């Protein structure tokens with residue numbers, strides 16, 4: 090009796106946490122369809138890239154990958170492009186990389202099983218690109234989560250903000266929220282499976298609107314934090330425009346909500362914020378920061394910053410630098426502005442030379458590093474609860490993460506062997522700009 094050949098796939102993921110979580114759902118869906126995931130391109134019958142197009146560099150990566158492996162197509166391998174580059178470039182990908190036989194945007198993943206059947210039937214131009222206006226989110230019962238203790242839950246997809254530099258509203262479509270009941274059902278299910286940390290995901294989590302009208306975002310946060318077994322809840326990303334005080338009240342009231350907020354400012358200059366269509370001024374942003382500083386808990390704040398936006402003067406850049414001093418961030422992700430197709434800013438003259446953008450970025454990052462070198466020291470002597478994430482055998486050190494999302498490496502006596510995923514108290518003895526070190530406190 091001959092059996093059908095085994096169906097295998099390789100999947101590589103680029104980009105943000107939304108993409109990482111989409112990939113977990115894609116893997117779950119493919120496995121449910123009888124595919125087996127393999128760790129190398131060489132072993133796979135189907136090669137998938139889940140792509141990012143937020144900056145040009147990210148987009149180019151996938152075309153380099155495709156080029157590296159194009160000769161393998163002759164061995165009968167099939168290639169598929171998923172995610173944001175797929176949505177942005179659409180069928181043009183078939184012209185640019187003719188060996189690709191599937192192009193599928195993130196709003197169309199629910200059609201993957203049908204698309205796989207078409208690929209298997211030999212169709213070489215299978216597309217899923219038309220669903221961005223759908224009201225449904227990609228909910229699947231087959232999510233293959235990669236970490237057994239901490240997991241993502243999508244609460245809202247898409248974005249309606251249309252910042253002038255950003256592709257997301259075009260690649261991920263309009264905002265669609267899931268009902269709070271379905272989010273809570275997933276949280277309970279994860280708690281039953283032993284997960285203790287949940288990260289609520291959305292391009293814009295605080296624009297969340299329960300389609301059933303039952304809970305606000307802050308109420309949903311609190312409800313997830315109260316699910317028995319859940320010890321930590323994080324959420325990302327928040328937009329300053331929709332960031333209400335009720336979120337801070339929830340963090341103060343519910344101890345399982347982590348004391349960390351990622352609130353991207355993008356620029357410290359109101360003039361540039363205007364050109365970016367960010368819908369808030371520097372002062373309005375700082376008002377939200379003052380709410381967080383007035384909280385009972387010590388809330389850690391992180392941000393994203395773009396340098397070299399068209400028209401950004403030395404003075405505008407100086408405003409961004411002074412904002413770092415005023416806020417006292419615990420971390421920033423800095424980026425050089427990258428013009429993106431379809432976005433309104435593409436029409437602006439991108440007059441700042443690449444070298445000048447690079448200079449500003451380096452300056453920004455060095456300044457932030459200096460600030461963190463000092464601010465992380467406040468933890469010395471504190472005992473912080475960490476979730477244990479791993480062990481560095483060579484250094485005989487465990488790695489943990491604090492509620493504020495800081496890395497805390499620690500030593501422990503020979504006979505104490507903290508398990509991955511457990512929560513232990515650690516006394517901080519040393520501070521670095523990006524991490525802390527200490528010893529198990531027992």
Ligand code: 5AD
Pocket residue numbers: 143144254255256353355393394395424425426427428429
């Ligand atoms: N150029 C540079 N950085 C960008 N980001 C988004 N779009 C661009 C762009 N065109 C940054 C923003 C956002 C983060 C995810 O990526 O800072 O918050």
Ligand code: SF4
Pocket residue numbers: 103104105106107108140141142143172173256257260261
């Ligand atoms: Fe990249 Fe944005 Fe798409 Fe995430 S949503 S993968 S950051 S383009």
